[in-house]
Amino acid sequence: MSSIALLGNPNTGKTSLFNTLTSSYEYVGNWAGVTVEKKIGSLKNGAGKLIDLPGIYSLHPLSRDEGVATQYLIEESPEALINIVDASQLERNLLLTLQLLEYGKPTVLGLNMIDVAKARGIAVNHEVLQSRLGITVLPLIARTGKGSGQVLSVLEKASTIPQVTFRLDYGELTEGAIASIVTELKSIPGLPNLRWVALQLMEQNPVVLELLKKRMDISRLMVICDGCQNALQSSKQALTLPQWIRSVRMDYIRSLCAAAMDTTLLKPHNLTERLDSILTHRFLGLPLFIFFMYAMFKTTFDWVGGPLSDLVDGLISGPISTGASSLLQTVGASDFTHALIVDGIIGGVGGVIVFVPQIFILFLMISFLEDSGYMARVCLLMDSTMERMGLNGKAFIPFIIGFGCNVPAIMAARSIEQPKDRMLTTLLMPLMSCSARLPxxxxxxxxxxxxxxxxxxxxMYVLGVVFALILCKLFSKHLFKNESSVFIIELPPYRMPQLKTLGRSTWEKGKGFLRKAGTIILAGSVIIWLMSYAGPSGLNVEMDNSFLAKFGGLIAPLLHPLGFGTWQAGSTLVPGFLAKEVVVSTMNIIYHAPDAAGLEGQISQVFTPLSSVSFMAFILLYIPCLATVGVIRKETASWKWTFFSMGYSLVLAYLVSLVIFQGGSLLGLS
Incomplete structure (x- = not known):
């Protein structure tokens, strides 16, 4: 089965096209860095496999995710390439196109976002592009699926896509060096197009250099490159070899765009620019963002989400609970089975399911902000603040993703160029309030x-971000000294998200929560209930004499200075390490709450407003869940940094909760 690679600049619609061509769904966002590793799907027509590679500006990788694309082209041999370009940003996108054409594989150029280009007054003649580049060029609107049928038809027989004949002349000096390098490379098996490898070597592509070092002595190749470099600089060209190669490409791109583009109707100020003048304003931008966040939370928890959660609570505590009790009595179930199902499973899992409407509404609104293009602007707004703290604005993208789940957010940090920024973002990510803490x-x-x-x-969300920034400054100053930071981000056009895309994105974010409800939360609820049902003296004991009470009692003295030094509170924190959602289900079981109102009544008798704030802060900051710990270990490849992330977060949680409760008590707060 043939394999076809899908490549393009960030935010050109690659993943949208991938979803359309393969009938699969990968995360789609209107910002750069959505795809952080290659995704593989089967084409609808069964013609082969489609590989969606991370967005890259060139084959010279700046970040870890860009290295995935270059590594794939070197080590794999796709039968064909699909290069997606943004018709409204054609000149910038074509730099990658030329590098891919030099790779030598049959290539199809997808001219995407022709609707955006048209709205800006830009007309692109795809036939001119097709004639000059010598490849098939197909106009597309990937987000609506327009033109995807033509792409599938072309890919149906990938072997019939014409071979690339494109070749740029880099001048006598450079061409001589290329020929010499190609001669040296002929003895090395398994390399792709040798002229392409030679050019990448001359551009000092680190991935290509590393590959060649493993297979041969490259000292002779470096002598050839140095000779060409010296010859260029001794001539009239005051450019380095990589700069010269790039300048030749850019000259060709400018001439190509002049022939293929008509900008006579170009609008001087489009909608994106007018909105940016307000939303990214130096003084108004950040207050507007805070206002949007407040409105989003108000809608989620008060205006819409609250009433929906009340309906779900009434359904679980009413028909479902009473129906299950009646059914169990009818079939003659034992008291143990009855209590396990009604109190343990329905009570535990149901106590978390109550919050599903609010969680899904929050995800829907976050997805809307992402796909509209606004979240990319927030990164720009946050750059100056984050730079003062030791990071750049691009790290804010994983932080926002972390509001859904810390695991994909840490993986999204791969799109950050600098190792220092990537590591800092990974270590600080657990401080973002994921959906598991929301209940x-x-x-x-x-x-x-x-x-x-x-x-x-x-x-609570703001508190997590504030502590992340404070610790970022501390870690940057003492753990990552003398490491610079560079901020590069794509600002996509504003657009109205499609309902289908919003629905898919919301479901993909929320289904993880539902999956946990059916697995980890269910298993945790059963275990917690069994620990509350049994004790040293046997089964069906008083709650205060259960194994759960004994276990929580060991931790309670440590929590007393924080304002919640009861065995009940202690019993919720350790299982919360498996999944933070288990905290609420554990409380539901401990307090035998028949519904949300019953649990709230029990909580009001055990906690005070001050101790509740202390407890929420502790839940926000203490050890990340097991899945997050696992992905930190994977991304850092270090147990030292993994244990460091667990240790600092636990110490921070204790100190912050201590200050909140003891400080509030001194001020006479209750």
């Missing part, structure tokens, strides 16, 4: 801050 915030906010639920929950 805890919602429960306590409903009990102690009913009139300001949105504000209380937003405060």
């Amino acid at each position: 805890v915030y919602l429960l306590f906010a409903a009990v102690f801050f009913p009139a300001q639920q949105a504000t209380a929950v937003l405060a």
